[in-house]
Amino acid sequence: MTIIKDKSIIDDAWHAHQDNESLVDNSIVNLSYWLENRDSLKTCQQALGLLVDGDADIHSFKDDLSCFAIIAINIPDFVDGRAYSLCRLIRNQYNFTGEIRAVGDVLPDQALYLTRVGFDTLKLENDESAQLAINKLNDYSVRYQID
Amino acid sequence: MYQYNDIDQTLINERVEEFRDQTQRFINGELTEEQFRPLRLMNGLYIQTHAPMLRVNIPYGLLSSKQLRMMGHIANKYDKDYGHFTTRQNIQYNWPKLEQVPDILADLASVQMHAIQSSGNCIRNITCDPLAGVSADEIEDPRPYCEIIRQWATLHPEFSYLPRKFKFAVSGSPKDRAATQVHDIGLHVKKDAEGRIGFEVLVGGGLGRTPVIGQVIAPFVAEEDILSYSEAILRTYNLFGRRDNKYKARIKILVKETGLDKFKAQVDAEWETIKNGPLKLSPEAIQRVKAQFTPFAYQAPASTNAVSSPEHNSGPFRQWLKQNTIEHKQVGYRVVFLSLKSPTQAPGDITTEQMNIVADLADQFSFAQIRTTHDQNLALTDVLESDLFPLWQQLSKAQLATANIGTITDMICCPGLDFCSLANASSIDIAQGITDRFTDSAIDTGNISLKMSGCMNGCGHHSIGEIGILGVDKKGEQWYQLTLGGADSHDSRLGDRLGKAIAKADVVDAIDDIVHVYKEQRTTNETFANTYQRIGIQPFKDKVYDNH
Numbered sequence: 001m002t003i004i005k006d007k008s009i010i011d012d013a014w015h016a017h018q019d020n021e022s023l024v025d026n027s028i029v030n031l032s033y034w035l036e037n038r039d040s041l042k043t044c045q046q047a048l049g050l051l052v053d054g055d056a057d058i059h060s061f062k063d064d065l066s067c068f069a070i071i072a073i074n075i076p077d078f079v080d081g082r083a084y085s086l087c088r089l090i091r092n093q094y095n096f097t098g099e100i101r102a103v104g105d106v107l108p109d110q111a112l113y114l115t116r117v118g119f120d121t122l123k124l125e126n127d128e129s130a131q132l133a134i135n136k137l138n139d140y141s142v143r144y145q146i147d
Numbered sequence: 148m149y150q151y152n153d154i155d156q157t158l159i160n161e162r163v164e165e166f167r168d169q170t171q172r173f174i175n176g177e178l179t180e181e182q183f184r185p186l187r188l189m190n191g192l193y194i195q196t197h198a199p200m201l202r203v204n205i206p207y208g209l210l211s212s213k214q215l216r217m218m219g220h221i222a223n224k225y226d227k228d229y230g231h232f233t234t235r236q237n238i239q240y241n242w243p244k245l246e247q248v249p250d251i252l253a254d255l256a257s258v259q260m261h262a263i264q265s266s267g268n269c270i271r272n273i274t275c276d277p278l279a280g281v282s283a284d285e286i287e288d289p290r291p292y293c294e295i296i297r298q299w300a301t302l303h304p305e306f307s308y309l310p311r312k313f314k315f316a317v318s319g320s321p322k323d324r325a326a327t328q329v330h331d332i333g334l335h336v337k338k339d340a341e342g343r344i345g346f347e348v349l350v351g352g353g354l355g356r357t358p359v360i361g362q363v364i365a366p367f368v369a370e371e372d373i374l375s376y377s378e379a380i381l382r383t384y385n386l387f388g389r390r391d392n393k394y395k396a397r398i399k400i401l402v403k404e405t406g407l408d409k410f411k412a413q414v415d416a417e418w419e420t421i422k423n424g425p426l427k428l429s430p431e432a433i434q435r436v437k438a439q440f441t442p443f444a445y446q447a448p449a450s451t452n453a454v455s456s457p458e459h460n461s462g463p464f465r466q467w468l469k470q471n472t473i474e475h476k477q478v479g480y481r482v483v484f485l486s487l488k489s490p491t492q493a494p495g496d497i498t499t500e501q502m503n504i505v506a507d508l509a510d511q512f513s514f515a516q517i518r519t520t521h522d523q524n525l526a527l528t529d530v531l532e533s534d535l536f537p538l539w540q541q542l543s544k545a546q547l548a549t550a551n552i553g554t555i556t557d558m559i560c561c562p563g564l565d566f567c568s569l570a571n572a573s574s575i576d577i578a579q580g581i582t583d584r585f586t587d588s589a590i591d592t593g594n595i596s597l598k599m600s601g602c603m604n605g606c607g608h609h610s611i612g613e614i615g616i617l618g619v620d621k622k623g624e625q626w627y628q629l630t631l632g633g634a635d636s637h638d639s640r641l642g643d644r645l646g647k648a649i650a651k652a653d654v655v656d657a658i659d660d661i662v663h664v665y666k667e668q669r670t671t672n673e674t675f676a677n678t679y680q681r682i683g684i685q686p687f688k689d690k691v692y693d694n695h
């Protein structure tokens with residue numbers, strides 16, 4: 001898997017935490033793990049990220065956003081557009097200023113719209129698709145909407 | 148009409164190149180069919196029974212003569228010399244080659260046209276009243292608002308992967324000629340007590356498998372708020388619309404399952420947070436678009452009796468004048484409908500030659516503009532009364548003056564099994580049978596709206612026809628379900644099922660029976676809808692099923 005940010009391939013500083021392993025710095029925990037262990041996790045010293053599905057109920061974690069340096073939104077199928085609106089809500093309504101990352105079934109052709117709704121980083125299948133996604137970010141020089 | 152600026156033009160040019168790249172990658176095997184499918188649909192390209200089908204947008208049904216000539220050029224160069232107009236004011240080509248589609252799009256872009264979002268699970272072409280700007284009962288011309296909504300919806304980053312397709316229709320008159328009640332969002336222009344312009348907003352209407360009449364979600368949304376309010380509806384739909392079952396994914400199901408009050412509360416809560424943001428339209432922004440829809444320089448009529456000289460006493464001309472033209476808000480002008488329901492063509496079809504003729508006639512007689520209508524016809528909306536006779540003569544020669552607007556042979560009809568891979572039954576041959584049976588008696592019978600779909604997806608709007616015909620598949624055979632009493636005007640109504648489905652060979656006879664009952668039972672000048680309301684479905688049922 002390859003991460004892109006600002007039209008470049010970057011190293012992934014984040015580790016996808018598995019429920020049964022001990023917490024290390026820069027771990028992304030999933031929402032159910034977070035909800036079960038919230039009290040202890042809130043006091044931990046490590047930098048944390050949160051992984052939610054595109055259809056997650058924002059009310060279950062909106063008050064915790066300040067605990068995280070990164071929110072990763074999983075897209076189960078590239079045609080499922082809920083992640084786009086969820087990202088907008090997290091960014092614009094709940095004013096999350098950390099990194100928002102798209103993971104899961106992400107097509108290079110979707111890179112532009114994903115970044116336009118507020119995703120900072122995208123996780124692509126491999127270097128080749130990451131490079132294509134970077135190229136696709138240059139497809140348009142104009143837009144109608146004020147993002 | 149709206150003229151593209153540099154931004155508009157650059158955007159569609161860049162879309163052509165993006166699609167060219169996607170098509171090439173699909174042909175090279177770099178995109179799977181599953182990946183390419185939503186990408187091509189979002190640009191109007193279906194894979195149909197025989198070949199791809201390309202649907203081209205005609206925003207709010209308005210075309211320049213130059214654009215119509217390009218439609219004809221595309222039909223000639225890339226297709227079989229004809230196109231098909233749809234109920235949502237678009238044109239479809241049934242025989243393009245996949246590898247040529249990017250070139251077609253480039254040709255379209257050269258005349259400020261495109262196929263962006265003419266299909267797919269995104270915001271589709273914005274449709275409106277074909278008489279916008281010329282009808283006397285209009286509160287305000289809806290086209291500038293359609294254009295504003297079109298721009299907001301085009302390549303919208305958040306709303307391009309919705310649960311299902313999403314359709315807007317806008318009407319500027321109390322009389323609804325845009326079927327707004329059967330759209331995902333229907334907008335009715337209103338003025339409040341202070342004369343400010345706004346919209347009554349309907350939500351959750353739609354045809355298809357579960358036809359629903361839209362409900363009022365907001366009685367008045369001010370014009371400056373229409374984009375933010377629409378965005379709030381779309382965001383709520385995108386987040387909560389069902390994605391587990393494509394037949395339950397339209398917003399009508401979400402509204403029904405959530406309940407209108409709760410849905411409205413969700414939308415209002417969302418709207419509150421964005422209402423005063425960048426989507427708020429300034430008076431200048433609205434005015435900039437309105438300035439492109441100014442009325443034509445109409446002439447004062449030369450005489451008050453423009454169509455009363457002896458040569459105008461031709462019966463066919465008089466019949467056409469009565470049936471195919473209506474009054475214009477400007478004295479001395481009339482609106483002329485061009486029937487695309489001649490006995491020799493499938494409903495909504497038009498040849499390259501006819502397109503070129505219509506473009507020439509528009510140049511000569513109607514300020515170089517053409518409208519497409521919800522009923523799959525064309526209109527020249529601004530014709531001087533003194534030009535009606537020469538116009539009629541030329542339209543007649545081109546088979547475009549069939550005097551049947553509003554009658555039973557002016558039917559709405561989808562392409563059916565002959566072209567569409569979704570269809571269960573054919574519709575074009577049934578349409579032909581009905582045309583053959585009723586051509587001579589159509590005017591005498593009076594106006595009846597007949598609408599036919601080849602499957603329950605309902606592209607032919609059968610649910611809201613006074614007579615509706617729905618093709619169904621029964622163990623591999625084509626059968627037809629009839630409905631009566633539907634309406635698509637300002638008081639939309641879904642038709643009632645007549646009874647069990649009818650075999651293909653008996654459909655035209657059954658329609659004949661229905662028309663017979665109406666003619667027998669009607670009082671003087673009583674419409675089909677009123678007769679039906681008065682006598683109910685039983686007499687029709689008795690006649691049709693006793694005979695078959």
